[in-house]
Amino acid sequence: MTLLSLQRLVVIKSMAIVALLALLVAWEAWRPRRAVVEGWGRRLNNLGLIAVSTILVRLIVPMGAVGFAAAWHSGLWHQVAVPPVLQTGVSLVVLDLAIYWQHRAFHFWPLLWRAHRVHHSDIAFDASLGVRFHPFEILPSYAYKLLVVAIFGMAPMDVAIYEASLLGFSLLTHANAVLPASLDRVLRWIVITPDWHRVHHSIHRDEMNANFGNILSIWDRLFGTAREGPRDGHVAMAIGLPEFRAPQAQRFPALLIQPFMSTSVDTAPP
Template sequence: MMLLLIQMADAKPFIAISVLVLLLAWETMHPFFDFAEGGKRLGHGVKNFVLGVSNGAMTALLFVGVWLLAANWAEQNQIGLLNWFSPPAVVASVGAVLMLDAWTYAWHRMNHRIPFLWRFHRMHHSDSHMDVTTANRFHIGEIIISSVLRIPLIVLLGLKLEHIAVYELLMFSVVQFHHANISISAKWDRWLRVLIVTPFMHKVHHSRWQLETDSNYSSFLSIWDRIFRSFRINEKPESIILGLDDFNDGSHQTLIGLLKTPVAKTRRPNQK
């Protein structure tokens, strides 16, 4: 089992790129929203992709080694839930995915509730042309904070680096899927969102209306929004207006403008 986890972790870049290419093709042939094509779409995608690659490189350089040290230290000292109970590998892997996904839900919700964190997270929400590349659009400050918080989480839960890699592979594949500007039938979306977050579900989260923005915080499994009563659906997803009102100006959408998002003087999304 551990060998399989290691192999999945090693295959993560290839699988992530394959999913990205597939979804790019899908939203090109059957888009949900009719966004600008050609050069504008290319520029939008390249900008988001650059942010994602930069964040990934920074994480690999500064944090992966620290996470490994934390995981090894916790295992050697038998600290953390999975180290205390020593469940079979399959149970440990499933438990790790569930615990990491629950944490991701909590972290995402905190990013909406705590004003300081929202200043970074709103860069992700300011994309009015959400597509698969938006899954890469996060401020480096948000990535740094979440990466630092993952260190004590690894120790407390007794996680291995392989657990994190497998979870991120599963989670990011679904994140790319539900950000994609793809046409999917209401029936299929309804069935899929019993288990995972879907495009219709996540479009609600990217709405400019705050009551919708502050809902559907799940990233991989949809169950957390149902458990914590933050689930919301819009039966007419084509009516949803994406983005944030205060970030319509082109200066906010340049690469420099995006990086300056935390210090921009703006309001919270429209509550009316």
């Protein structure tokens, strides 16, 4: 993969993500699942957080995961002869499984939880929450992803497909929009839906430690962390963490320093 095609891929991916975000915002305005109580300032804070995280990643790994995959010529796929289509399928499933366990690790280890709780401390649930990740979560996640890519020697295009799908699903599964119940019932057998993932943002600790999946829902079913719905119902359920509900805790500088804050209430790890 040449530098030019890599750059073209980044441009196409960026345009697709902006288009998807615009579509989701329109969908949320047309058919909101829950009452909208938070203004645009909150959305901008969430977008600002991913902007800081992305700039830091680019400074540390300028070539990105796709560029890394293109430059890396070792790993499992270089040792065994597997048809390209099978290799792509296995790579995508392996990456999704790896990210499922990464998410569980972020809930389990106290130090990682301090970074991941910035994502959980949002008191509203919409597409902008899909990119609310602190740099201290993004950076170790990126290193872990590079490790998985290196072990398998994944193809750059497979990494690009997964990265775009993961970001797209993150926006989609946090959408505050109504998906017809019959469609949701069918889709959630295979992939994550907004109603499925909203449970994970419940203020209740047991519900927050469920539905860890990012694209495929099979991992939660397989590893016993699936939960079909919130006990308080999707409209009435409280989103967020009890320790970060004050308006000042949701301001941009407060989000940046949140991993360093010690609190009297601790919602995770279990």
